[in-house]
Amino acid sequence: MARNLKALGLWRTALIASVRQDGPDLSARQMAIMLQVYLTDPPHTVRGLAATLNISKPAVTRALDRLSLLGFIKRKRDAEDKRSVLVQRTVKGSVFLSDFAELVIAAGAVAPEDLATIRAEEELATAAKARLEAELTAASPDEAVAVEEAVQ
Known part of the structure; x- marks a missing residue:
């Protein structure tokens, strides 16, 4: 909508x-x-x-x-x-x-205020991706597969 x-x-x-x-x-x-x-x-x-x-x-x-x-x-x-x-x-x-x-x-x-919102959302998405990658790196191989499957 x-x-x-x-x-x-x-x-x-x-x-x-x-x-x-x-x-x-x-x-x-x-x-x-x-x-x-x-x-x-x-x-x-x-x-x-x-x-x-x-x-x-x-x-x-x-x-x-x-x-x-x-x-x-x-x-x-x-x-x-x-x-x-x-x-x-x-x-x-x-x-x-x-x-x-x-x-x-x-x-x-894109209006300037919309661009600021887009940038903020991109930063949040990048941070979330970095956290997920860090969790995958720290997890055991079985846990990594389970996390990857949950994300997909």
């Missing part, structure tokens, strides 16, 4: 930072499409995006309309299949996602 809360807290921090900027707010669907187009190998089509994301083709088309207006993607007729439209990346979309990635990275940065 704590791990889930930490992950959601990071996502929340990144989203709040994104909303506070001057840039456009993307819906979850628009962001999912952006990430799919930019993080997976082309070609990308409406049909393919709909299948991958398990959403309808009209929903993909509406999201692409908005992303296209923002200049984050562009559409191009497939030269091999005139019925198909390819979804392509743009420089503006790459810059947007790069900036968003920086927000996510910043959200995951």
Whole structure:
């Protein structure tokens, strides 16, 4: 549960930072499409995006309309299949996602007070390990095996 809360807290921090900027707010669907187009190998089509994301083709088309207006993607007729439209990346979309990635990275940065806690926990773990190793060294061979089995 704590791990889930930490992950959601990071996502929340990144989203709040994104909303506070001057840039456009993307819906979850628009962001999912952006990430799919930019993080997976082309070609990308409406049909393919709909299948991958398990959403309808009209929903993909509406999201692409908005992303296209923002200049984050562009559409191009497939030269091999005139019925198909390819979804392509743009420089503006790459810059947007790069900036968003920086927000996510910043959200995951360890705060100084968290770093102090981490260091204290590491010191405790190191001390506990040293004590255990000392006990194993001082113990008879049979006792050492029993301690090792108990630890595992």
